[in-house]
Amino acid sequence: MNDLARKIDGPELRLAAAAGPELTLRKLRAFWAVAQSQSLTGAAKLLGIAQPSLSQQIIGLEQSLGFALFTRRSNRMILTEAGILLLRKAEPVLRGMQELEDTLATYASGARHPLRLAGVESLLRTILPEALKHLDLDGTTECDLLEGAPADVLEMLYSRRADIGLLAANSVSEASTGFLQIPIMNDPTVLAVPEAVDLGAVRRLEDLPEEQQAILNASIQIAFGTQHSRRIESWFAEMLPRNRMTARVRSFETALSMVRAGLGVCIVPALSVAQAPGLRLYHAGMEPRRIVALIQPAQHRAGRHAAVIEALRAAGRAVRLPPIAPLPPLLARP
Known part of the structure; x- marks a missing residue:
């Protein structure tokens, strides 16, 4: 263990906590929000406070601990080594406190809150209905379904506005999740082309009619984050x-409608194609989406949460994908 890890694990941090109000849950929550959002603006929005107040909390926390938690780069806040170590210690504390607050609120109200599931649209539309159809939630539990992009789903989980998240593991940074990732299914990545463009036996682009060459040389791309776009x-x-x-474009449905109209081709996950009329789908030779359910470790085996996870896994096994042809010879590389 290096000196920094000893400091965060050892008596210095405990003494700072005991010395006065400097290290508070409020400041830890502020630190955690900035670490997840990587920006003061995003964290302030998440916490519902003014940005100057949040900035003062972070500065005060760093001063009371005696080391920098973030490196400031333009509009981004990047965790230092100290910040990474503190985040590992802070998350269990904050998670336990939130669970305590949830338990007390539930007890006080005498009712259970709705089961809140957040996910990307293509998964809520395909996997979730099948899962819920076979799930007995005791007849009294409501389900609140929350749709959003992967970053939105993570934010809802972190802020406890969702109990379970459904998304592609490879759409988010592995370091950004403090949740269990339960595998649900693999979703193949496909090239969608207009039905008139048959690539099954085509080895060279020049072998296609000029009109079809023009279609293949035009792409409709979905703006779902820098990593995916690259x-x-x-x-x-x-x-x-x-x-x-x-x-x-901003949705799979818009991209696929443009492909059907002969305006180009696109790369999409197979589950995003609700029906294939007007399209041909080919394996793209890319890594599939690894669909996972994200859940707090403490909730994994608890009652209705465990039942929902098992239902999602069963639905993933039962999903029927649209017909997908092999990678065309035109796209094969030696």
């Missing part, structure tokens, strides 16, 4: 180097 751009640069992005 993967898609790299795929097109390698597989169809003459392809140019003609539109950036």
